[in-house]
Amino acid sequence: MDPVKITIDGREIATTKGKTVIQAAAEAGIAIPHYCYHPKLTIAGNCRMCLVEIEKMPKLQIACNTQVAEGMAVKTESAKVLEARRAVMEFLLINHPLDCPICDQAGECWLQDYYMEHDLSPSRFDERKEHDRKREIFGPFVVFDGERCIKCTRCVRFLQEVTHTDELTVVNRGDDSTIALFPGKILDNPLSVNVVDVCPVGALTDRDFRFKVRVWYLKKTPSVCPGCSTGCNISVETYQNRIARFKPRINEAVNSHWLCDEGRYSFHALTEGERISAPLIRQEGGLAPTDWRTALQAVIAGLGAAAPVAGVLSGRNTNEEAFLFGRLMRKIFSQAAIEVFYRERALTEVEKVLMSPDRSPNFRGASDMGVGSDGGFDALAGRLIGGGFRGAYIVSEDLATLPGDGQKIRSALEKLSFLVVQETRLTPTAKLAHVVLPATNFAEKEGSYTNRRGRVQKVNPALVPPSGALQDWEIFSRLLAAMGEKPPYPGPAEIFAALAQAIPVYRGLSYDQIGDLGFQLETRQP
Amino acid sequence: MEKILLRNVDAPDSHTIGAYRSRGGYRALEKVVREMSPERLIDEIKASGLRGRGGAGFPTGMKWGFVPKDSPKPKYVVCNADESEPGTFKDRLLIEKDPHSIIEGTIIAAYAIRSHTAFIYIRGELSFGAKVLGRAIEEAVAAGYLGKNIFGAGYDIDLILHRGAGAYICGEETGLLSSLEGGKGWPKVKPPFPATHGLFGCPTVVNNVETLASLPWIVERGAARYAAIGTEKSKGTKLFSVSGHIRKPGVYEVDMGYPFKKFLEEDCGGVPNGKKLKGVIPGGASMPVLRADELDGVTMDYESFQAAGTLLGSGGVIVMDESTCMVRSAWNISRFFAHESCGQCSPCREGCHWMEKIFRRVERGEGKAGDLELILSVSGNIMGNTICPFGDAAAMPAAAFIKKFRPEFDAHIAQKKCTVSAS
Numbered sequence: 044m045d046p047v048k049i050t051i052d053g054r055e056i057a058t059t060k061g062k063t064v065i066q067a068a069a070e071a072g073i074a075i076p077h078y079c080y081h082p083k084l085t086i087a088g089n090c091r092m093c094l095v096e097i098e099k100m101p102k103l104q105i106a107c108n109t110q111v112a113e114g115m116a117v118k119t120e121s122a123k124v125l126e127a128r129r130a131v132m133e134f135l136l137i138n139h140p141l142d143c144p145i146c147d148q149a150g151e152c153w154l155q156d157y158y159m160e161h162d163l164s165p166s167r168f169d170e171r172k173e174h175d176r177k178r179e180i181f182g183p184f185v186v187f188d189g190e191r192c193i194k195c196t197r198c199v200r201f202l203q204e205v206t207h208t209d210e211l212t213v214v215n216r217g218d219d220s221t222i223a224l225f226p227g228k229i230l231d232n233p234l235s236v237n238v239v240d241v242c243p244v245g246a247l248t249d250r251d252f253r254f255k256v257r258v259w260y261l262k263k264t265p266s267v268c269p270g271c272s273t274g275c276n277i278s279v280e281t282y283q284n285r286i287a288r289f290k291p292r293i294n295e296a297v298n299s300h301w302l303c304d305e306g307r308y309s310f311h312a313l314t315e316g317e318r319i320s321a322p323l324i325r326q327e328g329g330l331a332p333t334d335w336r337t338a339l340q341a342v343i344a345g346l347g348a349a350a351p352v353a354g355v356l357s358g359r360n361t362n363e364e365a366f367l368f369g370r371l372m373r374k375i376f377s378q379a380a381i382e383v384f385y386r387e388r389a390l391t392e393v394e395k396v397l398m399s400p401d402r403s404p405n406f407r408g409a410s411d412m413g414v415g416s417d418g419g420f421d422a423l424a425g426r427l428i429g430g431g432f433r434g435a436y437i438v439s440e441d442l443a444t445l446p447g448d449g450q451k452i453r454s455a456l457e458k459l460s461f462l463v464v465q466e467t468r469l470t471p472t473a474k475l476a477h478v479v480l481p482a483t484n485f486a487e488k489e490g491s492y493t494n495r496r497g498r499v500q501k502v503n504p505a506l507v508p509p510s511g512a513l514q515d516w517e518i519f520s521r522l523l524a525a526m527g528e529k530p531p532y533p534g535p536a537e538i539f540a541a542l543a544q545a546i547p548v549y550r551g552l553s554y555d556q557i558g559d560l561g562f563q564l565e566t567r568q569p
Numbered sequence: 570m571e572k573i574l575l576r577n578v579d580a581p582d583s584h585t586i587g588a589y590r591s592r593g594g595y596r597a598l599e600k601v602v603r604e605m606s607p608e609r610l611i612d613e614i615k616a617s618g619l620r621g622r623g624g625a626g627f628p629t630g631m632k633w634g635f636v637p638k639d640s641p642k643p644k645y646v647v648c649n650a651d652e653s654e655p656g657t658f659k660d661r662l663l664i665e666k667d668p669h670s671i672i673e674g675t676i677i678a679a680y681a682i683r684s685h686t687a688f689i690y691i692r693g694e695l696s697f698g699a700k701v702l703g704r705a706i707e708e709a710v711a712a713g714y715l716g717k718n719i720f721g722a723g724y725d726i727d728l729i730l731h732r733g734a735g736a737y738i739c740g741e742e743t744g745l746l747s748s749l750e751g752g753k754g755w756p757k758v759k760p761p762f763p764a765t766h767g768l769f770g771c772p773t774v775v776n777n778v779e780t781l782a783s784l785p786w787i788v789e790r791g792a793a794r795y796a797a798i799g800t801e802k803s804k805g806t807k808l809f810s811v812s813g814h815i816r817k818p819g820v821y822e823v824d825m826g827y828p829f830k831k832f833l834e835e836d837c838g839g840v841p842n843g844k845k846l847k848g849v850i851p852g853g854a855s856m857p858v859l860r861a862d863e864l865d866g867v868t869m870d871y872e873s874f875q876a877a878g879t880l881l882g883s884g885g886v887i888v889m890d891e892s893t894c895m896v897r898s899a900w901n902i903s904r905f906f907a908h909e910s911c912g913q914c915s916p917c918r919e920g921c922h923w924m925e926k927i928f929r930r931v932e933r934g935e936g937k938a939g940d941l942e943l944i945l946s947v948s949g950n951i952m953g954n955t956i957c958p959f960g961d962a963a964a965m966p967a968a969a970f971i972k973k974f975r976p977e978f979d980a981h982i983a984q985k986k987c988t989v990s991a992s
Contacts, residue, residue: 088758089914091954102953108758130950134919167943170926194912213753213912216736218922220912 049115064106064117065093075119076128076157078135078243079195080107083300084204087196090135092157094127095119103127128161137168138175138218139244140190148245150258154193173218181211182230184250184304185239189221192246198222198238205301206393208232222246233394237301240291249288251308256282264505265292265559267492269313269359269485270306271399272406274494276560277302279310279486279505286310286486286505294560297498303397310486313359316468319481320511323469330469330479335513339525341478342436345461346375349434353423354381356414357439358403360515361490361502363538364438365405365412366545367519372436374526380432382423383409384440399495404485408493411546424448427455434461438515439482441470465518481512488514490535491557493564499552500561573786573795573806574779575822578666584701586708589669595714597788598673601680602722605788610681614784616792618804623649623740623777624853624882625958626871633774635764636682642771644684647749648675650691650698650778651733651740654853655905657885659808660778662820664691664698667782668705672728674781676714677788679726682774687728690745693735703730737909741957742775744911755913756957779808799825803870807881813888816841825870832869833888844890848973852882854902855962857969858895879969894989896981899970900928906963917960920951924967936982941971 045060051068058067065075066082078090086108094103098116103123118124135154143149175189199211199222210230214223224230230238239249261280268275268289275298278290289310291302322338323330333341346352354372356365365383372379387400409415424442426432428451435456443453456462456475464476473479487508493499508514513521516538524531532538536554543549548564556562582588589595601610615630636644648671652660663671671689679687689706691699706728709715717725736754738744743757746768767773783805787795796804803825809832812818816838823832829851833839840846846861851869857879859867867877874881889898907925912918924947927940948964955961971978980988 086758087913088956091915094954105758108760110760127950127954130954131915134915134923134950137919137923167946168923170923170930173922193915194918216912217907217910218912218918220918 047111047113049111049113049117051117052119058111060111062111064095064097064104064109064111064115067111068106068117068119073119075106076153076161077107078153078193079197081197081200081241081300084197084200084241087200090131090193090195092128092131094124094131096121096124125161128157129164132158132162133164133167135193136162136166137170138173138190139193140172142191146191146245147248147253148191148242152245153243175221180250181224181247182235184236184308185230186248186250186253187222188246188248191244192222193244194220194222195243196222197241197243198247201238201241202230202232205237205396206232206234208393210235211238233303233305233391233398234301234396236304236307237291240300240302252288256287261287262505264503265501266486266503266505267404267494267500268302268306268309269404270303270309271402272358272404272495273298273306273397273399274404274492274498274500274561275302275306275397276500277306279503281486281505284506286314296561296563297494297500298397301397303394305398313467313484314486314506318467318509318512319469319473319479320509322481323476323479325477330474330476335521338478338480339518339522342463342480342522343375343525345477346434346436346463349459349461350376350378351432352376352379352434352436353427353432354379354414355420355423355435355437355440355442356381356383356409358384358401358406358409359485360405360409360438361488361535362405362408362412362493362499362542363490363535364515364519365409365414366538366542367516367523367532368438369413370528371519371522371526374523374528375436376434380423380426381414382420383415384442385415385420386445404494405492407495407497408491408499411493411548412542413546424452428452430455430458433459435459436463436465437472437476438465439467441466441472443472443475444470465515467512480518481509482518483508483512483514487512488516490516491539491554497564498561499549499557499564501557501559570798570806570822570824572822574663574670574782574808575820576786577670578662583666584668584705586669586705586712589667593789594669594785595673595712597785598676598714599720601677601788602720602724607681607683610677610788613792614681614787617787617795618792618799618802619780619783619787619795620803620871621777622779622783622807622884623742624654624855626881629776629780632764632776633678633681635762636772636774637765638683640765640772643686644682645768645771645773646675646679646682646684646687647742647745647768647773647775648687648689648778648781649740649742649745649775650689650695650702651745652695652778652883653692653735653737653740654855654883654885655902656812656850656887657810657853657883658812659810659820659884661695661698662808663778663782664695665701668702669709670782670785671702671778672705672709672714674784675728675776676719676726677784678774678776678781680724682772684774685725685727687726688749688768689728689730690739690749691730691732692740693733699730699732706730736911737905738911738957738959741959744957745775746773753911755911756959758956800868800870800872802872803881807869807884809869809884809886811837811886811888813886814840814844814846814890814893815888823869826873827869829867829869829873830864833864833886837888840888840890842890844892846888847891847893848889848895850879850885850887850889850966852880853885854887854905855966856880856882857965858889858973860973892989894932894987895970895974895977896928896932896987899967900925900932902966902970903928903963906959910959910963914956914960916951917955917963920947920960921963923947924963928967931978931981932987934981934985934987936985938982940982941975941978944968945971
């Protein structure tokens, strides 16, 4: 890493040999406009938007492919550069439809942004525009609008270089050039929607998100994908208290710039459907609403009398929740079997780029908290099916409908003398319960997840939960308080402080230290 | 003058190995592999002053010298036989009439950079040329000039003939390499340069047919004799393909520095039918046009053409007499470049078509005030800002036609019709 000093717009910048001008500038907080350059894809150099003036070089150079050299003097705002940039904008817009009012990318389109920043001149193009295809379905999640495409080839390179699935290419020449599927192929790989994220304009859009909401209305909350234990960093984007989409949030230590399709759309399954807005208690005639105090007392009394007891926590529960759940279950019954839900599946080569074999985002964290020390979920399920328990407390997992042994579990649950289910919706499992406690989903809760590689990351509330529902940690805290543990924890930060004292590998780590990009625990194998 | 490149083409059966050998063919190759080290060979070519004949005119020996000697990767030589510049057909003559000089030159170049695999990338449309070259390669293999241990000197070399699918841009060296790799004929961003990261990421030299065909003569007769021909910076002889309004069109070999006007009037017989010369494009359609009154004192070499405001290019001389509509000519050239733009980078992809559309309108009598300034502005915005020289190739003639023949363009717009009586 040889140090190199260059000047950009008269400002001296210390960087290292091997970096490109665009990288060095970005590190110094100088944004050089670009379309085709993407830090995680090979250099294409085709948009020509990043042309800069470099002293002693007769022609303008593209900043994305020009490596820094000692003493190099770069101008990114000279008259020559600004004119070249304006010219590139003009070229790109001659065949581009001016349909910002109906384009789904409006508000986050680089063409629109740079036009406002650098051009703002009326079109000199009086000729007939070339018309490409509109609304061509590329795959289950991606639709293509050829007229808006600027041929930056980011999508093509993503599919060549990241997924190695090569569904797309550029066909034809000149202004007939267009992005197209290879014959017989569709864009249907497990990471397909990343092409939408890398598209700087509105050529590739997300079929699930299209026309749902204008992007400037979205509220963006940094969080962690609940799809699996990779723990991809995401932005939970909401409108009117509903999730409109997940977008990847850059974290080089975890997911780089990417997000898998399964994770991206996982919010549908977790947030849709009618919510439970009050605790329910079994009475003659079925489950009936009750107040929290009655429900919690029923839980303590019911589980206390139903030993031996099993506890199943969801993999989407936070570290704080797992910590409290473990304490609670052992307080109810010191021999309680407590597991975090976990199931593995085989991954394809493309899935392995990003995805973990399980769908439990916080399996590692829950295990760290002591939930899951009795041989794993499958062993617990086996004991349950074999009649090994009289009582159970199931948190946010619909075990009665599990593929495979769901039916057997259902029968076992029906035989229990006392079953508590903490859930967001009245699932088939919840319908079997003696007490149902209305909980919040991952998007409504605060806490931390620890991914399979030991990175502790924050989950932040993006939605306001329905009145009547409580966050899982709050329910556990109230139950502990009701059982004599005082005072109740006021929030996840205080619970984290407690767990950081109790769990050696978390010792010394504070809640604030986790930050937006997470904190890596001392490495141990997942 | 002694012919270097066209020395064999008129001989009976010049395309056969027998005819070629009877005229001294493959002696240079034998000399190279038996007597010369690659370093000495490179020095010899540097001393000859030979510059690339594909258009750019880069010194050949220097280009070879950029190839790293100690690279663990295979090295490649590619003969660029993708000739497709409008007005240029000089390589085709060599391919069809003297294929062994190209093969011998290619092997010599391969030896210079220690390459053991060479390619001839030939334009798909040149199907007859491809057949001739294919047969010639078979003859060379049978004669032991290609293959293992040639001349018993321990040097192995394979030569592969590859037919392109016919895209102008595949004549640009990195576009050619992309195509040869099996991809779309898209030029690559430089750096890295082919000398270090060429075909399949390996060190590669791409040389034009004419460049390679010059090598056997230079090796056999010596660099000094070659360097004695031509001007200070333009050494040797050069092929010029002459077409258009000229009495004797064809391929000519001239010493560099030969007077251009004399060449057109005496060697090529001048403009036929008693018409006057109006303009000449000296280096293929991508080069700026010259008016007839600009030819005085111009000689046929890199420096003189440059001083006159144009470039030697590929040596495709296109002659236009007074009956030529320069608006139509400009549109025609612009149409070609718009059609052939590979579509990779924004200024070229969009700009070439934009220029073509305006030229077309003007030619059809639908031009309006400001159109010419707009073309000049668009060509200026393309110039120098593209991945490969194609953008310049489209922009230069567009601007030159307007600048050199402005009154004709203005009249076309004002009168909404062609003002030149075509005959």
